[in-house]
Amino acid sequence: MSNQDKDTNIILSISTALINGSNVDQCVIFSDDRGDGSSSSGNSKNYISKVNKGKKVNWTASVNPNSGQSNPGDTVTVVAVLKKPDNLGGDDILEKDCYYQNGNLVEGKVKSNAELDATENYLVVFAVTTASTAQTTSYIIDPRIKIVTQN
Template sequence: MKTTTLLKRTIRTASFLTILLVLISFKHEKPKSQNSLEISKDLVLNNVNDYNLAITVKNNTIEVERKDVQVVLVIDTDGINNSNLDSKVLFVNVGDTTENRSGYSKNFLTKVYKNKKIQWSAVPQDENSSLTIDVLAIFRKEDAGAEIMEDIYIEEGKKGVVTAKIKNKKVVGIENYSVVFRINEEIPRTFTVDPKLQMGP
């Protein structure tokens, strides 16, 4: 009788421990949907071709929204002239974390997204400089290629900043355009540089 009772207790204890182990294992296991979400998020965040993104997560689904693009011209005003512009004007795509986020004006490419905006402004390279720099105009070149921008304007209250609206349709190819900027010194000087635009996915 005692042997039977002891055996029953042993079986109950073993069953309890088995259930406990299963519960602990389940608690530490991530749901498949969560694992998939983390993998997808990692792919988006590490995609070197996609920047200026807004990433939100709703109901375990990643939503990627393209954002407006800001381009800042960082200008070395010391000795700048029309023959050395390519080494004096650095373009920076604000918010871009790729290796192509900045470069000198010649052949510099910025990716934009349909139905969004792009905005240009300029600052002196020397942070202690008292000079200001205005972007005066953006215009398509004669050999512009693809037509990505549909409206170029200066917003009220944003002196020295030019904005362009991007077409609300997919445009393939590269658009060649010009940026006109003015260095506001005792005798103001105006220069033109020629970067490029491309529509991202």
């Protein structure tokens, strides 16, 4: 690991007023603190976050603040980050499945022996609670992480 390696923080911005079981990819925008900007609507499942060997990856969710995208009082929570079964995720980068700890945070760790440029598709399970009905619905989306040397 280089001395410039760092943890990666991934944020899901969710349009709670628009999301349903058939449009999840269009209602979730991924971004991270590694300088790649954010995914565009409809392209979140193809978003790739850079990670470093042996470092942490943190996932959090927020309600999309743009007008008409979310209802006042709605809340979102990242519930789990899961490895795809039977090696369907491609390369094996994450150490294990990760679950909600507290404060809307799921924390995982990248394997120290992962190959450079390896890419893993994984599953993010998140929940949306609609304020007006107090109903909570869970959704799944499948972005990617990639091992890089720095940045």
